[in-house]
Amino acid sequence: MSNTAILDRPSSTSPVRHLRAVTEPVGTIDAPDAPQPAATQDAPPAERHLPAGTAPRGFALYVGIDEAKAAASGVNLGVLVDALRRTLAELAPDAETYATVALAPVGSGGRDVDVVRLALHEPSAIARTKQDEPEDEDRAAGGVVVDISRKRVLIDGDSAAFTFKEFELLQYLVLREGRTIERTELVNSLWHGATEEESPGERTIDVHVRRLRAKLGRYEDIVRTVRGVGYRFDRHADVVIRYGHGTPSPDRF
Structure with missing residues (x-):
């Protein structure tokens, strides 16, 4: 139902x-x-x-x-x-x-x-339901675990060598599941406070996404491209999201 x-x-x-x-x-x-x-x-x-x-x-x-x-x-x-x-x-x-x-x-x-x-599916309500779920490592045996609380990604049970910025990028998309994120938003949010020289151009985001997908291997399609707009994370049967205690709604203000 x-x-x-x-x-x-x-x-x-x-x-x-x-x-x-x-x-x-x-x-x-x-x-x-x-x-x-x-x-x-x-x-x-x-x-x-x-x-x-x-x-x-x-x-x-x-x-x-x-x-x-x-x-x-x-x-x-x-x-x-x-x-x-x-x-x-x-x-x-x-x-x-x-x-x-x-x-x-x-x-x-x-x-x-x-x-x-x-x-x-209000984000902070969903996050609270995750607090009491057991963190069963076996669930990672045949898929991806995005562990928000521990800032890590497990792929088929092994820890993936994500850089800090790559994890931030994946986490940003995951916490806004189903919403297409424009490149400008990713730049402004993930490089907030950076100088003009330090802040990447929109096309540099494409490079970061390509590297992220390469490390996701056969699960690369969990980060989808919306042509001409940006990127989106869609719920996938092989993906488990582990939220930290008290994880807030990402867009709450």
Whole structure:
């Protein structure tokens, strides 16, 4: 069974509600266990530190609520999505939206919002699920292990002689699985802070990728070329990714 489903619009019999538009600034909601800085009268607002070469293009709001809880509030998921879309259309008419429902096996436990984040492959949620997985070296016997926590790559059980920059390049692609990364982003991110003389040209990235693939041997196709754009890592049956404890979402800010 797929773990997501595109949400249909609410039926005509469902009550139509519209959320009140909030036009004043809304504070950031931190995680419950995150340390809160002491408030000072003259303290400047916190700055967002974006990865080099990136810019915000939208956001994802993970909502944890099942049909029973929604029904208890007199609504359903379709009504909630429709209300959010109407509010967004009022605040930002040019915004594009896409809604999907996270599906989980009946009777599965856990907080609704955590189930949603995991089902929709939110990077930091996936990373946390890896923390409790045993690191079985035998799983590397016939494939590739990209060990983020130990900064190493195992190929058919043997440690590959990757340079620091080659591992950084592979790790950057792995942590952004399924997303095509442009050469300019790789340069700006992996050589952030380098002088103009030290920073490589975009074509030099191609050389690094060729060397990386050569060391991957028969698994070289896990790093795919998107012609005219850049490179992408796709999930592969022969590849195991081991995340370190507390590995963050790579694009979180």
